Amino acid sequence: MAEHWHAALELLLSDEAPGDGRRGRRTERALRAAIRSGRIPPGTRLPSSRDLAGQAGVARGTVTAAYRQLTAEGYVRTRPGSGTFVAAAVPPAGTTPTEPPPDPAPAFAFDLRTGIPALSEFPRAAWSSAAKRALTALPDSALAYPDTSGLPALRSELAAYLGRVRGVAAASEGVLITHGAAEALALLAQSLRDEGHRRIAVEDPCYPGQVDILSGNGLEAVPIPVDESGIDVGALRRSGCRAVVVTSAHQYPLGVVLSPERRHALLDWAARDDALIIEDDYDAEHRYDRPAVAALQGLAPDRVAYVGTVSKTLAPALRLGWLVGPSRYHRSALRRKELLNRGGSVIDHATFATFLRDGGHDRHLSRTRRKYRRRRDALVEALAAHLPGWRPTGVAAGLHVVVRLPPGTDDSALAARMAGAGVNVIALSRYMRTAAAPFPGLVVSYAANTPDRLRAAVDLMARTYRTATA
Incomplete structure (x- = not known):
């Protein structure tokens, strides 16, 4: 199986255009695409992080981060002592890989993915x-x-x-x-x-x-x-x-x-x-x-x-x-x-x-605007208190904040680490079509969480970040 996978991986990576991002991101995309298309069947045991790093020409830590991200998204499962395997049920081919798919049983203590308003506020x-x-x-x-x-x-x-x-x-x-x-x-x-x-x-x-x-x-x-x-x-x-x-x-x-x-x-x-x-x-x-x-x-x-x-x-x-x-x-x-x-x-x-x-729509918007503003304020204030080196960018609008990370941060690896700790956030680099983002960042939604939950999420993110950079 390992020999077959090594050859298949080279073919998968060859499908990626050379200018289409860093080698580590290309490896993650190739794995995701192969799993979704069925080229790697459910239950397949993937190479160890060491073997895959050697095949892909990347650091072992990059492969570990890719595996963590794919685990958080539900594409693979890790069995202690046995290795990493393709999950039995993965998102069907043709759906967008933009963000982790919804899980009927919440996989994260704090889900801060973008694109979802406060569904509990539906009138x-x-x-x-x-x-x-x-x-x-x-x-x-x-x-x-x-x-x-x-x-x-x-x-x-x-x-x-x-x-x-x-x-x-x-x-x-x-x-x-x-x-x-x-x-x-x-x-x-x-x-x-x-x-x-x-x-x-x-x-x-x-x-x-x-x-x-x-x-x-x-x-x-x-x-x-x-x-x-x-x-x-x-x-x-x-x-x-x-x-x-x-x-x-x-x-x-x-x-x-x-x-x-x-x-x-x-x-x-x-x-x-x-x-x-x-x-x-x-x-x-x-x-x-x-x-x-x-x-x-x-x-x-x-x-x-x-x-x-x-x-x-x-x-x-x-x-x-x-x-x-x-x-x-x-x-x-x-x-x-x-x-x-x-x-x-x-x-x-x-x-x-x-x-x-x-007037039902206007009244609903008036109510949710007040709630979203309080939630955004709570998130920004918590970041300033616990992660002062992380700088929110953009205007005060919408349902999310882009947080600018310290220079040199690998935002994809950090997002994977946050997912492992129970916080679902998206790396800015995942939205890029070219090789590099203008800065390392995390895209963090606040709309669907109360101020108290947002403060608790930031506290957990800060503790996870300190552990990662210690």
């Missing part, structure tokens, strides 16, 4: 009330096959809401209700592919699941650096791409805001190059010390496709998103959605329309 009573009122008001005819664009009442409410809250310029007929933001991005990628695009620019760092959607729909993702002012528009021009995905209001994951100068430069690039900007406005409702900047779409509706979702405000399980795009992309996306699923759930659309119209 169950208000939503149920809205659902009852919406269903009572729906005529029988509305229960037939739906309008592919989405329930007209919801499109009208959303157009008004987005115009009021985000400065989006859209009439109700220009709004397409989607199955979450993921479907909106997939529909746009397919439309771009139909137009002849083969490459699309993405921010670096960015959400890896975004890249998976783009590549899964036939587009090569080209990374463009992000700094404290947002995406580097000069590098974007030099890339030759004629489409880009940006998180301009609150860059994911760095948390910076696209500067006014970069906003104007980006819009100028789109106009000059006849290009499309896809604006992923994933969490603009969550601002704690300043108003959110207006959406880019309102400045150039013919050049910007606006994508939004309730996954960060209400719950991902609702699978409600929307797309407001230039007319030619709207028509193309609508045709594809008609072929794909003929629209969404009329009852869910009617419920959300009622929830918006009656």
